[in-house]
Amino acid sequence: MSPKLSLVGFAMLIFVSACEKSQTGLDRLFPGPGFEKGWSWDGMLTHYFPDNLYEYIDGEAELYLTYGFQELATLTYFWGNADDTSFVVDIYDMGDPLNGFGLFSNYRQPGYHYKSIGTEAIVSDYGLRFFQGRYVVEIKTGNISDRLNKAVHTVAERISERIPDPPDLPPSLRLLPAEGQVDKTLRYISKEMLNQGFLPGGLEAKYITGEEEIAGFVVVFENPEEAKNGLNRLRTFYKDSNSPFVASHDVSGEGFAVRSSYHGYVLVSQTGRYLAGVQDLSSPEKGRSLLSRIVDGLPQE
Amino acid sequence: MPPENVDPKKHRRIDRRSFLHKAAQSVAAGLGMPVFFGDRFRWPTRFCDTQVMNNTFVPEYSPLGRTGLELSTVGYGAMRTRDPAIIHRAIDLGVNYIDTAHSYMDGYNEVVVGKVLKTRRKETYVATKVHIDRADSMMASVEASLKSLKTDYVDIIQLHDLKRVSQLRDEGALRVLQKVKEEGKARFVGFTTHRNQIELLRAAAQMDVYDMILVAYNFKSPDELGSVIHQTADSGIGIVAMKTQAGGYKSHRMGNVSPHQAALRWVLQNPGVTAAIPSMVTYAQLEEDIRAMGTRMGWIDRKTLHRYGQAIDDLFCRMCDACRTGCPQDVDVFNVNRALMYADGYHDTKLAMDTYRQISQSRRPDACLACGRCLVRCRYGLNVHEKMKRAAALFT
Numbered sequence: 001m002s003p004k005l006s007l008v009g010f011a012m013l014i015f016v017s018a019c020e021k022s023q024t025g026l027d028r029l030f031p032g033p034g035f036e037k038g039w040s041w042d043g044m045l046t047h048y049f050p051d052n053l054y055e056y057i058d059g060e061a062e063l064y065l066t067y068g069f070q071e072l073a074t075l076t077y078f079w080g081n082a083d084d085t086s087f088v089v090d091i092y093d094m095g096d097p098l099n100g101f102g103l104f105s106n107y108r109q110p111g112y113h114y115k116s117i118g119t120e121a122i123v124s125d126y127g128l129r130f131f132q133g134r135y136v137v138e139i140k141t142g143n144i145s146d147r148l149n150k151a152v153h154t155v156a157e158r159i160s161e162r163i164p165d166p167p168d169l170p171p172s173l174r175l176l177p178a179e180g181q182v183d184k185t186l187r188y189i190s191k192e193m194l195n196q197g198f199l200p201g202g203l204e205a206k207y208i209t210g211e212e213e214i215a216g217f218v219v220v221f222e223n224p225e226e227a228k229n230g231l232n233r234l235r236t237f238y239k240d241s242n243s244p245f246v247a248s249h250d251v252s253g254e255g256f257a258v259r260s261s262y263h264g265y266v267l268v269s270q271t272g273r274y275l276a277g278v279q280d281l282s283s284p285e286k287g288r289s290l291l292s293r294i295v296d297g298l299p300q301e
Numbered sequence: 302m303p304p305e306n307v308d309p310k311k312h313r314r315i316d317r318r319s320f321l322h323k324a325a326q327s328v329a330a331g332l333g334m335p336v337f338f339g340d341r342f343r344w345p346t347r348f349c350d351t352q353v354m355n356n357t358f359v360p361e362y363s364p365l366g367r368t369g370l371e372l373s374t375v376g377y378g379a380m381r382t383r384d385p386a387i388i389h390r391a392i393d394l395g396v397n398y399i400d401t402a403h404s405y406m407d408g409y410n411e412v413v414v415g416k417v418l419k420t421r422r423k424e425t426y427v428a429t430k431v432h433i434d435r436a437d438s439m440m441a442s443v444e445a446s447l448k449s450l451k452t453d454y455v456d457i458i459q460l461h462d463l464k465r466v467s468q469l470r471d472e473g474a475l476r477v478l479q480k481v482k483e484e485g486k487a488r489f490v491g492f493t494t495h496r497n498q499i500e501l502l503r504a505a506a507q508m509d510v511y512d513m514i515l516v517a518y519n520f521k522s523p524d525e526l527g528s529v530i531h532q533t534a535d536s537g538i539g540i541v542a543m544k545t546q547a548g549g550y551k552s553h554r555m556g557n558v559s560p561h562q563a564a565l566r567w568v569l570q571n572p573g574v575t576a577a578i579p580s581m582v583t584y585a586q587l588e589e590d591i592r593a594m595g596t597r598m599g600w601i602d603r604k605t606l607h608r609y610g611q612a613i614d615d616l617f618c619r620m621c622d623a624c625r626t627g628c629p630q631d632v633d634v635f636n637v638n639r640a641l642m643y644a645d646g647y648h649d650t651k652l653a654m655d656t657y658r659q660i661s662q663s664r665r666p667d668a669c670l671a672c673g674r675c676l677v678r679c680r681y682g683l684n685v686h687e688k689m690k691r692a693a694a695l696f697t
Contacts (some may be wrong), residue, residue: 016553047695058462058495059544059580060405063381079317106383107407124407187383195387197585237584261393262386 026073026091029135031158033077036151039075048072066190067103068095079147087127087152092136093161098170102188102201104131104266110184117153118160119167128152133165174201175218175274177293182206182213193219198233200226202275207290212282215263216290218298219275228254231270238266246284253295257284267291274298335615342647346613360395361595365575366539368489370426370456372398372571375594378543378578390584392417392424399495400515400578402430403446403463411449419451428457428515428541430493431470431477439477443486458487459515463494467502468635475510479650489513489680495544502529506536513539518574519546520567520606527571534573541566559587560609564600565593615670624685627677633664634677634685657696 025086033040054061070093078086094100115121127140185206193199202219221227239260246257255269265281276294278287328524362371376398377391401414431442434537479492505511545568568577581587640656666689675686
């Protein structure tokens with residue numbers, strides 16, 4: 001084969017590869033207009049990317065961007081020619097399953113109406129939202145009717161079937177113990193844990209201790225040195241806020257206990273590249289058991 | 302640059318007069334007296350944590366149109382907030398205006414704000430929003446807001462995200478607003494808008510309905526919007542600014558220089574603007590933003606905004622047409638960029654699609670997907686290759 005032919009072949013390969021890539025994108029996750037008799041679509045798939053997501057969802061885009069948002073494809077389905085019976089399907093590619101869960105976890109609360117579509121789905125007055133792997137799917141309805149509800153659920157299930165990712169939860173969510181955890185309160189926060197710009201991301205969840213609801217958390221650093229630095233900066237923050245430190249016999253290893261202005265007593269302990277902690281305590285001793293369980297469950301690296 | 306057609310005498314500039322005002326404000330802060338600023342009073346401070354945190358920081362309060370409310374000039378945009386603690390902190394630092402909406406976080410955002418209002422209702426003014434809908438749905442939305450916010454009333458109820466003048470005059474919505482006011486569930490009414498703002502503000506100024514407007518306004522906004530904001534405020538309608546950081550674009554070229562304070566100062570230098578409501582989720586952001594209160598736009602701010610403007614300007618084509626002949630594949634870069642501008646700048650998807658469809662198939666940027674080396678050079682530094690690839694994905 002001549003070098004010229006090789007070059008043409010290589011260019012063809014790149015072109016075919018690019019075409020395949022576009023075909024395996026978000027567009028293929030949308031079921032066709034015949035998913036159920038009587039429904040159609042306008043066929044106008046619109047895509048948004050990190051630099052213009054803001055134009056579609058305004059300031060809420062900032063939340064999506066912090067979770068690694070890659071791309072959004074959005075499409076409207078409608079009943080016959082009736083514009084007033086329609087719903088909008090937004091499919092967000094969040095890059096990886098942890099970010100998919102992380103974004104979704106901002107919308108879950110105890111007491112909401114959950115369905116088993118994808119990994120988890122929430123049904124609300126606004127429609128239906130579910131996540132599966134790296135994808136978060138939001139189906140928005142303008143009004144509520146049996147026909148609309150049925151169509152929304154059908155489309156959600158069809159999209160779930162088309163998503164290649166399995167509906168499993170990311171393994172790293174196991175860093176916080178499941179025992180005693182209040183259902184649907186686990187969140188992944190991609191950065192700035194505890195509202196602190198100097199802390200990276202981590203997990204938080206509510207727990208029941210006696211009659212109190214308290215919060216457990218884990219901040220995940222790259223390495224133990226950064227975790228130690230994070231612990232020191234957190235200690236400095238409380239010191240500068242005039243928060244009184246208390247006897248830290250409840251905290252094993254490197255750590256401290258403090259009475260904060262807004263989160264009651266807070267216990268923090270550094271273990272390897274993690275900061276484990278408990279807050280919203282009425283007394284330090286009420287967090288001892290949960291903190292020990294969190295620390296004991298962290299990987300020994 | 303201050304907006305054109307705005308009476309320069311009413312600008313708060315750093316000059317001798319402003320300096321004296323500032324000094325008077327500091328003195329008055331200790332005495333709890335109001336200071337006359339330009340054409341309006343601004344209450345300087347209350348005794349709060351700010352005096353502990355930083356002796357030089359003085360929160361600033363300004364009247365919201367004819368409402369009689371005195372808002373902190375930096376309010377709290379709660380949209381992304383899940384932890385009530387940071388709102389408590391904001392109130393401790395002198396912030397007294399909280400903006401939320403029933404649709405934020407599918408309703409949970411109001412629950413978060415409600416956890417704060419439960420104990421601090423008297424220290425705050427709260428605004429929420431309702432979408433135009435059937436009357437019973439709108440009333441249900443307002444009731445749900447009050448329940449989540451743990452209060453009997455909100456200070457301001459806003460029609461959410463209006464785009465057309467006809468929506469301003471929607472009789473059904475106006476009847477609901479009237480009823481909400483009569484039943485004491487809201488003290489004042491307003492609306493929020495992101496698009497077609499100039500037309501909406503002008504129309505609202507001619508109506509005797511709306512007490513305030515939440516407007517998307519920042520240093521990238523057209524001068525005309527600044528002028529119209531000022532004129533609308535002169536009619537007695539209070540103006541609160543959102544999207545003050547110019548669209549949330551993230552720039553990695555700013556290094557450690559934060560444009561946030563400068564962007565807030567720029568917005569607040571328009572005398573028509575009562576307050577800005579940046580979204581803040583860390584204590585550091587909060588303390589950075591509130592320090593914009595009571596300060597004035599300076600040379601460093603202008604330099605910072607200039608640099609920030611340059612950083613985000615790469616996103617916008619200036620339509621100079623200098624790239625018309627640069628592509629060996631004969632991609633119609635000019636018209637593809639024009640279509641992108643309609644989509645990105647004008648938010649007009651239909652116009653963008655129509656423009657794109659007018660480009661012959663052979664000159665569309667599909668070829669860019671397989672082309673590894675772009676020969677088109679933009680004199681303003683736009684990454685033409687990336688824009689063409691994006692257009693291919695967006696319009697295909």
